[in-house]
Amino acid sequence: MLIEIKDARKEYGSGESLVKALDGVNLSLDEGKVYVVLGPSGSGKSTLLNMIGGLDTLTSGSIVVDGIDISNANKKGLTDYRRKVIGFVFQFYNLVPDLTALENIEVVSDISNKENNLDIDDIMESLEIANLKDRFPRELSGGQQQRIAIARALVKNPKILLCDELTGALDTKSSRSVLKVIEKVNQKYHTTIIIITHNEVIQGIADVIIRFKDGNVNSVEDNKNKITADELEL
Numbered sequence: 038m039l040i041e042i043k044d045a046r047k048e049y050g051s052g053e054s055l056v057k058a059l060d061g062v063n064l065s066l067d068e069g070k071v072y073v074v075l076g077p078s079g080s081g082k083s084t085l086l087n088m089i090g091g092l093d094t095l096t097s098g099s100i101v102v103d104g105i106d107i108s109n110a111n112k113k114g115l116t117d118y119r120r121k122v123i124g125f126v127f128q129f130y131n132l133v134p135d136l137t138a139l140e141n142i143e144v145v146s147d148i149s150n151k152e153n154n155l156d157i158d159d160i161m162e163s164l165e166i167a168n169l170k171d172r173f174p175r176e177l178s179g180g181q182q183q184r185i186a187i188a189r190a191l192v193k194n195p196k197i198l199l200c201d202e203l204t205g206a207l208d209t210k211s212s213r214s215v216l217k218v219i220e221k222v223n224q225k226y227h228t229t230i231i232i233i234t235h236n237e238v239i240q241g242i243a244d245v246i247i248r249f250k251d252g253n254v255n256s257v258e259d260n261k262n263k264i265t266a267d268e269l270e271l
Contacts, residue, residue, distance in 0.1 A: 039196065039229055040066035040089065045098035045108075047084055058084040060252035061098070066245075068196070071223050072231045073240045076249030082233045083201060085249070089231065090123050090199050091115040103196055121153070124190030124228075128202035130182040132174040138185045139170040146192045155194045155226070163225060164188050164218050180211025187218055191226070198222065200232045204239070209271045216242060216266035241269050 047059040059081050066072060076082045087093045088100055091107050099108040107118055132141050139157070146154050161167040166184045174182055183203060190198060200219070204212035220242060222228050232239060240246045241264045248255040 038065050039068040039103055040064070041099075041101045042066075042085075042089075043099045045085075045088065045100060046096045047081075047088065047093070048096045057252045059088070059095070059098075062253055064247070064254055064257070066229065066231070068229050069223070069227045070229060070244040071219070071242060072229075072245050072247060073243035074231060074233045074247045074249060075235070075237060075240060076255070078235070080249040081252040082249045084252075086199050086201055086231065086233050089197070090125060091119050120148070120193065122196050124193065124195035124198045126183070126186050126190050126198065126200045126203050128205040130174070130179075130186040132182055132185060132189075134174050137171050137173055138166065138177065141174070141185055142189045142192055145189050153194050155192055157188075157192055160188045160191055163221060178211065179207050180214050183207065183211070183215045184218055187215070187222065191222060191228070194226070196229060198228050198230045200230065202234055203232065204234070204236065212271050213266055213269065216269065220266055238269055238271055242266055 042062055042064040045059050045062040049056040049058060062085065074082045074085065088095060089102065095108050099106060103122055105118055107115060110118060133144065136144065142157055146157060161170065164184045164187060166181065166188060169177060169181060204215055207215060216239065219230060223230050240260065243260045244263065246258045246260055
């Protein structure tokens, strides 16, 4: 088991203004699978992603990732965890505008555990962005920028890639292209991928589909009809 979540609770406010963003979540995730997490806004799925990513802390409960109890980790422990175990890809690419595509990837490579890093040229070739090395973000399409963001997250060879609405700002062609990249990443690097999305169609490429409602897991279902990104009706 790669990720074990037990009775995870995250609360904001108190009294009548109390918000239970996570309300006793129990969830087990295996290594090397693609998970798609669905649910309406406010259902808790993005909060869950932030917790797994070590970006926020639980009110109570526990999250153990790859043997690391991140719910009890100190600040340094969480920093090391994010650097070595987790890769993030967000809806908005967060590329540094004054750096080239290659330089945006190298920034993460330089601050991560270099002994474990993947080869930048190999990643860019695999994601079909090797010809974009010297271009600045403003010279790239949305889909190309998202591929650079994925490459940046992958260079440190994370065990887990967290994707928050990664196609939300893309057109159909770019969305399909990026989802094909996600497939390739999972197959080539055996990376565990968790995709948070509002888009029901994306569940087609999942190994496991998780639905959230009112701060808790509504259902967990193995996808018996898994298809490729090329087959999605985007």
